[in-house]
Amino acid sequence: MNEDDIERFEEERELELYREYRDVLPMFAFVIETERRFYLANKVDLEHLDGGWVRLELSDAWVWDMFRPARFVSSVRVVTRHDVNVEELRQEATTIPDAPDV
Numbered sequence: 001m002n003e004d005d006i007e008r009f010e011e012e013r014e015l016e017l018y019r020e021y022r023d024v025l026p027m028f029a030f031v032i033e034t035e036r037r038f039y040l041a042n043k044v045d046l047e048h049l050d051g052g053w054v055r056l057e058l059s060d061a062w063v064w065d066m067f068r069p070a071r072f073v074s075s076v077r078v079v080t081r082h083d084v085n086v087e088e089l090r091q092e093a094t095t096i097p098d099a100p101d102v
Helices: 003-027
Strands: 030-033 038-048 054-063 072-080 085-088
Touching: 003 038, 003 054, 030 054
Parallel strands: none
Antiparallel strands: 030 038, 030 085, 038 054, 054 072
16 A cells, blocks of 8 residues: 555545534534544533543443444543533534535
8 A cells, every 4th residue: 555545545434434423413412522532422421520630421422533443332431631622412503514525
């Protein structure tokens, strides 16, 4: 494989992931961003701990990660000192445009 083949492979995987995200988004109530991952989930528990730590527990989740074979997970626990962004989705706002054809 040359460098162009690798780049094309990564672009195709990213487009596949975007299309999967578009398809599963209406199934979830929350969008969660951490310093390492992007998640969709139906239940979010956020707890502030001592020393600036935050514990985040997600249930019924989907993980944005193109190298992960199974993106649907039953639970996720994140403990971090970095920013965490949790947004609740409105049902009518969960429709996103189609990805461009490549």
